Amino acid sequence: MATGNRTGPSTPSTPSTPSATPGAPARRPGGRTARTRALVLDAVRAQLVEHGYDGLTVDAVADRAGVHRTTVYRRWQDVGGLLADLLTLGADDDWQPADTGTLLGDLAALNHEVHASLTEQPSIAAALIAVSFRSPQAAEALRDFWEGRYAQCETVVDRAVVRGELPPGADARALLVAATAPLYHHLVLLRSAPDPELPDRAARTAVLAASAGAFTG
Amino acid sequence: MATGNRTGPSTPSTPSTPSATPGAPARRPGGRTARTRALVLDAVRAQLVEHGYDGLTVDAVADRAGVHRTTVYRRWQDVGGLLADLLTLGADDDWQPADTGTLLGDLAALNHEVHASLTEQPSIAAALIAVSFRSPQAAEALRDFWEGRYAQCETVVDRAVVRGELPPGADARALLVAATAPLYHHLVLLRSAPDPELPDRAARTAVLAASAGAFTG
Numbered sequence: 001m002a003t004g005n006r007t008g009p010s011t012p013s014t015p016s017t018p019s020a021t022p023g024a025p026a027r028r029p030g031g032r033t034a035r036t037r038a039l040v041l042d043a044v045r046a047q048l049v050e051h052g053y054d055g056l057t058v059d060a061v062a063d064r065a066g067v068h069r070t071t072v073y074r075r076w077q078d079v080g081g082l083l084a085d086l087l088t089l090g091a092d093d094d095w096q097p098a099d100t101g102t103l104l105g106d107l108a109a110l111n112h113e114v115h116a117s118l119t120e121q122p123s124i125a126a127a128l129i130a131v132s133f134r135s136p137q138a139a140e141a142l143r144d145f146w147e148g149r150y151a152q153c154e155t156v157v158d159r160a161v162v163r164g165e166l167p168p169g170a171d172a173r174a175l176l177v178a179a180t181a182p183l184y185h186h187l188v189l190l191r192s193a194p195d196p197e198l199p200d201r202a203a204r205t206a207v208l209a210a211s212a213g214a215f216t217g
Numbered sequence: 218m219a220t221g222n223r224t225g226p227s228t229p230s231t232p233s234t235p236s237a238t239p240g241a242p243a244r245r246p247g248g249r250t251a252r253t254r255a256l257v258l259d260a261v262r263a264q265l266v267e268h269g270y271d272g273l274t275v276d277a278v279a280d281r282a283g284v285h286r287t288t289v290y291r292r293w294q295d296v297g298g299l300l301a302d303l304l305t306l307g308a309d310d311d312w313q314p315a316d317t318g319t320l321l322g323d324l325a326a327l328n329h330e331v332h333a334s335l336t337e338q339p340s341i342a343a344a345l346i347a348v349s350f351r352s353p354q355a356a357e358a359l360r361d362f363w364e365g366r367y368a369q370c371e372t373v374v375d376r377a378v379v380r381g382e383l384p385p386g387a388d389a390r391a392l393l394v395a396a397t398a399p400l401y402h403h404l405v406l407l408r409s410a411p412d413p414e415l416p417d418r419a420a421r422t423a424v425l426a427a428s429a430g431a432f433t434g
Contacts, residue, residue, distance in 0.1 A: 129406065133347040143408050177399050177407075178422055182391075184406055185398035189346065191360050205395055209426035 039065040040072060041089055044082045049122035053131045058082070080137030087128070087141035091148045096155075103160035104207045107179045110153065111199030114180055118187045119194040129188055150176055171215040178214070179206035256282040257289060258306055261299045266339035270348045275299070297354030300345070304358035308365045313372075320377035321424045324396045327370065328416030331397055335404045336411040346405055367393055388432040395431070396423035 043065035047056050056079050062069040076082045098109035117125040132139040150173060157172035182202040186192040209215070260282035264273050273296050279286040293299045315326035334342040349356040367390060374389035399419040403409040426432070 130350040133350050139408060146407055174399075174418065174422070177402055178395070178419075181398035181402035182394050185394055185401055189401055189405070190363055190394075191356060201391065202395075205391070205426045205431040208429035208431040209422045212425035212429045214422040214425040 036065075036067055036071065036075075037085070037089075040067055040076070040082070041086050043067075044086050045124050048127045048131065049124055052127065053079075053134050056082075056131075080135050083128070083131060083135055083138040084141035087138070087145045091145045095149075095152065097153050099159065103156065103163075103165045103210070104203055106156040106159070107176075107203035107206055108200050110156070110176075111180060111183055111203050114183045115187070115194065115196075115199045118183065126188065166210055167216050169216055170210065175206055175210055175215045178209060179203050253282075253284055253288065253292075254302070254306075257284055257293070257299070258303050260284075261303050262341050265344045265348065266341055269344065270296075270351050273299075273348075297352050300348060300352060300355040301358035304345070304355070304362045308362050312366075312369065314370050316376065320373065320380075320382045320427070321420055323373040323376070324393075324420035324423055325417050327373070327393075328397060328400055328420050331400045332404070332411065332413075332416045335400065343405065383427055384433050386433055387427065392423055392427055392432045395426060396420050 040061060043061045044056070047060055047064060051060075058072050058076070058078060059069055061082060062072040065072075072082075076085060098106055100106050100109055117123060128138065128142060132142045153176050154172040157166065157170055157175055160166045161168050161170060179202055182205075183198060186195065186198060257278060260278045261273070264277055264281060268277075275289050275293070275295060276286055278299060279289040282289075289299075293302060315323055317323050317326055334340060345355065345359060349359045370393050371389040374383065374387055374392055377383045378385055378387060396419055399422075400415060403412065403415060
């Protein structure tokens with residue numbers, strides 16, 4: 001998923017996880033409109049990771065994409081519109097959580113994707129989180145994106161219930177947040193150094209809590 | 218602690234928790250220098266919650282504090298210096314985690330402080346987190362502040378070990394992050410609505426995980 005989701009080694013992107021934020025477009029279906037969108041959103045990503053929000057202007061994006069400025073203004077209006085569309089694109093892809101056969105394995109795989117997306121250099125995920133504190137439109141789009149990703153991940157919990165790993169009625173969202181939140185906390189807020197053991201450790205903690213009944217009743 | 222930490226109902230401040238970020242000065246020891254610092258940092262807080270980072274300039278802070286601009290420039294240099302000093306002040310106070318007699322009670326009390334600091338209107342904690350994505354100096358000061366707070370909270374885990382609630386050797390930091398991270402994740406990153414049950418639920422999850430051996434071995 002992560003690799004299939006990238007346009008190339010030089011284009012910053014990210015696995016589209018609940019953590020993460022949209023990667024490069026998975027496909028570029030034909031049509032000039034679709035090609036223009038791909039060019040423009042690639043330029044948004046590149047501009048964002050290289051220059052941050054302060055370097056993200058409609059004009060800079062248009063110039064970088066080689067698209068007429070008027071076209072960009074007409075279709076996206078402003079920087080908020082560009083960021084919202086970038087997140088919409090990420091939400092539209094065909095990402096699915098890994099199916100490893102165990103709850104622990106699924107959560108660990110998810111956490112490894114989150115960890116990778118937040119620690120890769122440059123990280124479009126980290127850049128978009130930072131931008132969400134500046135642009136209300138980006139904040140709303142990021143919230144919607146994560147909402148969609150967590151909803152997609154509920155299948156991980158459903159499968160664990162079917163396998164008898166969890167009792168029916170487990171609160172999937174609370175379990176998924178418990179598993180993933182420590183990664184965001186360490187890497188985004190506490191700004192700790194990347195810790196290769198953190199994804200597995202946080203997944204294991206959530207599974208042990210679940211086994212002890214934390215997310216049921 | 219939370220109330221003793223406020224200067225008054227009209228001054229936005231916050232309980233100084235690992236979550237939170239420094240409240241108003243606990244004391245104002247005599248001396249003109251100390252009084253100037255208190256006036257200036259009160260003005261930083263007020264300016265930040267009312268106008269955000271974009272409205273935070275040395276001149277605006279000096280004018281609001283009624284302190285000569287030159288004095289502020291000489292002592293704090295720039296906005297980064299002001300924010301760093303605000304966080305240093307928070308770290309210097311005499312905050313201690315509540316001692317309720319149980320691990321669950323202590324973690325729940327901590328989480329209620331975190332929840333309150335992030336949801337009060339206006340929230341200086343939320344404002345400082347947002348600013349940490351703009352000012353590297355604020356980011357570093359916030360990291361140091363949290364580091365201090367988590368270190369202070371390790372006593373919660375130590376006491377639980379003494380009471381026999383946890384086996385010796387429990388990873389205090391991992392347990393504290395597991396307990397508090399879901400609050401930050403929901404309220405700061407996912408931008409969920411305040412949830413009065415979240416503090417207790419996250420504390421209970423961490424305690425159940427701990428009982429199941431998540432933070433030992």
